[in-house]
Amino acid sequence: MQSTANEITDNEILSLIQEATSLERGFKLLMQKYQERLYWHVRRMVYEHDDANDVIQNAFIKVYRSIQKFEGKSKLYTWLYRIATNEAITFINKKKRKATASLDDDEGGISTQLAADPYFDGDQVQLLLQKALETLPEKQRLVFNMRYYEEMAYKDIAEVLDTSVGALKASYHHAVKKIERSLRAADNY
Template identity: 50%
Template structure:
């Protein structure tokens, strides 16, 4: 596993860019896959968004200034690609983004790659009721155990605001699930 700084140097050198990019993909594809999957829900859609994310990373790596960690920058791209995907899907179906999310959750049971049970499905339904930012914060913290500092770089929001969003999201999810009982 190459250190981020060494990887970045190689990515910016024409003669090493392709091999360094292959290393970057190997190093980050699983984490980015799950980050995207928690947003778009469907495995096939996740694969498409992941591919678009890596294409964007490859094309724009020379524009990366190093103001944040490389992985934070990549997560920001993955997040934006995921949200753009949901918006495009909603537009195609002529429904709201929220309705598109709910449709994706309804289709989760049919997704051969979904390994969750009824409780996991209810959790996904509860998450879908949250505003977009709270969904992102909850998914990053709960499923990926991401630090607030890292989320702050990715979402370009203060740690305090993220902690508040996470706390509110938890309360809303608890209320949603309790009301199902």
């Protein structure tokens, strides 16, 4: 089933979704084709599996609600990325507000959070990299993740984040340099 989903084109998926009788099948194929990429994209933003699960479910429910209005002005996958990214940013902001309201500053930051996550078993270098990423401004972190881990073209990232390719290149270069400095400062390199 997975191979079917990966072979099918976006246009074929969209045609299935447009028909009430094949909506469910079309949506299943859409999820099977894109859910892993989108999940990992979200997971890199929110870190914990449970949070990523909530965000990705909400994002796909929003997609289900609005897919029939998708006009095809952008690529299907950049449209999906945009929905998932917005959902993740909303989630992160809500979490920050809650933490501020309860004065519950997440002590130890990402290292404590990841240590408590049963679905994280990264080594020291991976943890260091995550710590370095945490120090980046949110947009730089997003750009870094999409370019470094997901190897997305600048043009596609620009479509997802609604910004220019030039600005993205500058963001990515700054992010790479900062992370390199953080890793070197940690005396491991």
